[in-house]
Amino acid sequence: MAVSTPGRAHTYLSGLLFVMGALHFLAPKPFDGIVPPALPGKARTYTYASGVAELGVATALAVPRTRRFGGWLAAALFVAVFPANIQMAVDVMGNPKSPKAFKLGVLARLPLQIPMIIAALRVAKR
Template sequence: MTTKRTPLTATALATLFAITGAIHFVRPAVFDPIVPRSLPGSSRSWTYGSGAAEWVLAAMVAHPRTRSIGGLLSAFFLLVVFPANVRTVRVLRRKPLPHRLVALVRLPLQAPLITLALRVGRDEAS
């Protein structure tokens, strides 16, 4: 029986989602203010839901049988949460400069993360 090694890109993406998913549960108050107000229900529910989604995506990307779809779903997820990242910049506009810089730097990082997720999905599909 041969086992397929997990590519470094998939490991990196799975690790990122596992860590950020955990932070949603450990420090939910960090994420609650950036949930768009137009969404129904409580911000905390969306915070926990997105953390759980990140754990599911981490598991999908980590497992060879679900890696392809996991990569594609990860790219979609990163697109869907982008408005929350934009909102973070507005929410933190009166915070100290380091907080604002982190929020601003996150915005352009979305593009390479989406590219990474698409690569994980595409590489596994071939």
């Protein structure tokens, strides 16, 4: 998997986080929909806050001086957003209108957090 390539993990993670962070502002509605309803306040607040966090972590990973710290931040961010990924899976699996391929993709996404966390930790430990 390309993300685990030792010399490039920071580049892949930074690019991924930058794109996803920007999408939180360009198309926030899908992100609002996966904010766990148990959280207090408005979903849009969490969408924007996580977008800011993703852009900040992307920047930390991209800058050599802050890259190691960015790795720690990325690992923490991937753990922090995991409840939203679970919420998405619960919602999609419970929707009889969701296509099977989409359901499979959403389920497959959950364990993919593990290699992303591992890649972030490798960046942090370099």
